[in-house]
Amino acid sequence: MLVTLRSEADADRVEGAMRGMGLWTRRIADGDARAVSVVAPSPPVDPDALRALPGVAAVLGRKSAHPRVDAQRGRAVRVGDVTLGGGTLIAGPCSVESEEGVFAAAALAASVGARVLRGGAFKPRTSPYAFSGHGEAALDWMRAAADAHGMAMVTEVMSELDVERVAARADWLQVGSRNMQNFALLRAIGTAGLPVMLKRGMAATVDEWLQAGEHLLAAGSGPVVFCERGVRGFDPEMRNLLDLGSVALLKHALGQPVMVDPSHAVGRRDLVPSLVAAAIAVGADAVMVEVHPDPASALSDGPQALDVSAALALART
Ligand code: PEP
Ligand code: MN
Numbered sequence: 001m002l003v004t005l006r007s008e009a010d011a012d013r014v015e016g017a018m019r020g021m022g023l024w025t026r027r028i029a030d031g032d033a034r035a036v037s038v039v040a041p042s043p044p045v046d047p048d049a050l051r052a053l054p055g056v057a058a059v060l061g062r063k064s065a066h067p068r069v070d071a072q073r074g075r076a077v078r079v080g081d082v083t084l085g086g087g088t089l090i091a092g093p094c095s096v097e098s099e100e101g102v103f104a105a106a107a108l109a110a111s112v113g114a115r116v117l118r119g120g121a122f123k124p125r126t127s128p129y130a131f132s133g134h135g136e137a138a139l140d141w142m143r144a145a146a147d148a149h150g151m152a153m154v155t156e157v158m159s160e161l162d163v164e165r166v167a168a169r170a171d172w173l174q175v176g177s178r179n180m181q182n183f184a185l186l187r188a189i190g191t192a193g194l195p196v197m198l199k200r201g202m203a204a205t206v207d208e209w210l211q212a213g214e215h216l217l218a219a220g221s222g223p224v225v226f227c228e229r230g231v232r233g234f235d236p237e238m239r240n241l242l243d244l245g246s247v248a249l250l251k252h253a254l255g256q257p258v259m260v261d262p263s264h265a266v267g268r269r270d271l272v273p274s275l276v277a278a279a280i281a282v283g284a285d286a287v288m289v290e291v292h293p294d295p296a297s298a299l300s301d302g303p304q305a306l307d308v309s310a311a312l313a314l315a316r317t
Pocket of ligand 2: 301
């Protein structure tokens, strides 16, 4: 963005005011023409606020590609009765495996301080032969389990066809990593008007992630919480590469609601607690972990689920 100055303008004052808005600036002079350019890593800025500065002639440059996301800056997010912030804990099984199973997992999640119950009723699976969730029945089991413990509920929506029935039970709709750029799905989810947890696509840039959030908000969604869950790395040692730098960027430079899912990032339970601590240190509003009373019998993602003793150890830290 380029801020051009009137001939009588005090360039130091204009630049000082821009820096006071948190912007990084560079002065440009070409003959009599003077301007101040906004450079990286500046936060988003409202061009009208710049136009209002005394001495400014014009503000030139590209508009933000995600104005509705920018407008979320500093917004507190409420899901059900829970206001996210300071590392709110979201926990639950990878998949809702049975009615008794989700009640047991919810009891475990609640006992370690989770305020929101997670769990998949519709599961995206790499293999078409893997367990892919119990669908609508699982939504009812999960709602009852969340209510039994006074928790809010978040679950993934995989198809436009499922939006209504998921929105009728859940407080918060999850977009999975594999669907971050499924624009028809984003539009359909947006129309439900609920808060959305937007997982980062496994090979998505931050800008693509923000623009996916814009799709949701433009379609009428409630607040969008950006969930970092690791991007594809080069090293098979980790399931994914947890990009905490982007969490800091979203939280501190862009003021966005942001959370971290360390379970899907590392894929192994022993590393999850350290990354929960790291996520909170970097400013995550919430963290989401998979828990299971008996991970060895889990129908999906057993190796990364915290068992009872690991979940209790996490709660003590
Ligand atoms: C999940 O959280 O259930 C899930 C499938 O995660 P992701 O979309 O991040 O792989
Ligand atoms: Mn999982």
